[in-house]
Amino acid sequence: MQIITSLAFVAALCSTVFTAPSPLLSKRTSPNEPPPVIDLGYARIQGYLNSTDSQYWYKGIRYASADRFQAPRTPAQHTSVVYNATAYGPICWQAAEGSTTLEGKPPVANFTIGAQSEDCLYLNVNAPAGSCEGSNLPVLVWIHGGGYAAGSAAKGSDFASFITNAGGNIVVVEIQYRLGPFGFLAGQETADFGALNAGLLDQQFALQWVQQHISKFGGNPSHVTIWGESAGAGSVLNQIIANGGNTQKALGLKQPLFQAAIGSSVFLPTQVSYNSPIAEGIYQSLAAFVGCSNSSQASFPCLQATDAATLAYAGLNLSEAAPTGYWTYVPVIEGDSGFLQKRASLLLDQGSKNLNGQKFLGINNQDEGYIFTDMSIKNDTTTNQTQLSSQFNKLLAGLFPLFTAEQIQAVASQYPVSDAPTTGNTFTRISNVIADSTFVCPTYWTAEAFGSNAYKGIFDYGAATHGSDVAWYQGMIWNGKHSVTAENSFAGAFEGFVQSYNPNNNPATNINPYWADFTSGEQLLFNTTTRNTLSEADPSIVKTSSIMVFGTTQMTKCDFWRGKISVNAGL
Structure with missing residues (x-):
């Protein structure tokens, strides 16, 4: 953020106060004036009026500071000047x-420093023009995806079009959090001298920031929905189960950090204990890569003192060296007093009374595993059963390093060659394994945990591969590549959920059939008349029991993944 040199903006103070709270913005100051100065206690900021969208934009707001591998804290106080919140903050180091x-093709690390920084705990706020304290607008907090290794809240990530499409009555907050080894370095040394799951602590701190400050931007802290895609949705899951499912009690808060949650392709990679051999191996590999294993000082202080770019380069190389589809720096289980106390499937099984949040909307894409599957075998045409078995076993062992030979065979039996296409047998089998274990089933389990307070849907526009849904609600959604009906059918359901916790209250269209809660056994399939995304929307209701994967129902596959094999799968 840059310092404003002129104080002419002071006259634009927002003075409107509603006599009664309203979920919609019914009274505003002049939308043609710049936004008021916001006092955060530790800093004063002013955004700008984006007249094209008729919105107030606040970019690059520092919400926390943090020493390396430590928990976030409130930034140092700087209130003598007003900061111009008109430029995005630097993004976090990427892995x-x-x-x-x-x-065995070796990866080639493409390392560009660019605008990456260790000082990256920034967020952005988009609010309708004229909104101010007392507007009491629904709040959406977006947590970006990227496998806990990549992503940001920088250019192109805004929800300006989404807000406009919803009728201009939502306040959106987008947050950044530490990634790769900066946010997710585990091991006993980190537990003893630092903070485990630091990236998740960043998110939680940002949610506390929202509770404390969002009313100043016109938002209602008692009407907050958190939403993420991929690792962002995994983050949503982790915030739902955080602190044993009762963050309010654990942190001594006056009210919950959020009331509702949306998970788009809930990402659940292998969860291991913070001091497991896998976690310790990742820690030691990082220390060795940057020369801290042979340092005269202990490894943890050495890692803390290592140049940030050097550490980031090590994290990038080590993560790329893993098998295709595997993520190295991810959340870990801390135990009974930690942020993540048990594996996700176990905590979700405790039911909604033991979870943070009251409502949930879950979406998975039709083809979640494709982009994470080893492309070197995509066009393989071998029919040799021994070779096919060897391919599958080796790839599966790379994805799930704790699997025994018997468990590998159990998975192979669930995804038999006989039920795969003749061409690319192994590719299709592994793609479905990744989809079910890592994205689809975690989305189902979360919806099931919330029961009658959950909605579950399927995205099937275009190729419907992982991440292809994001372009329908984030950034320039009206980009000439989406039909009006398809856009409003899909994005409108989210807009309705953010506004009222009910996706049937779609403010953009009434084209969707009635979407019953998850206990009905029904889901809403977002489809179009052809695979072309410019074709018209054709949404329909599908029975959960009718969704088939490799010869059995989707729910049967999900029951398998949270059965006995879930321990070594880390689910």
């Missing part, structure tokens, strides 16, 4: 997905 193929 990557594993990219070593079955052929």
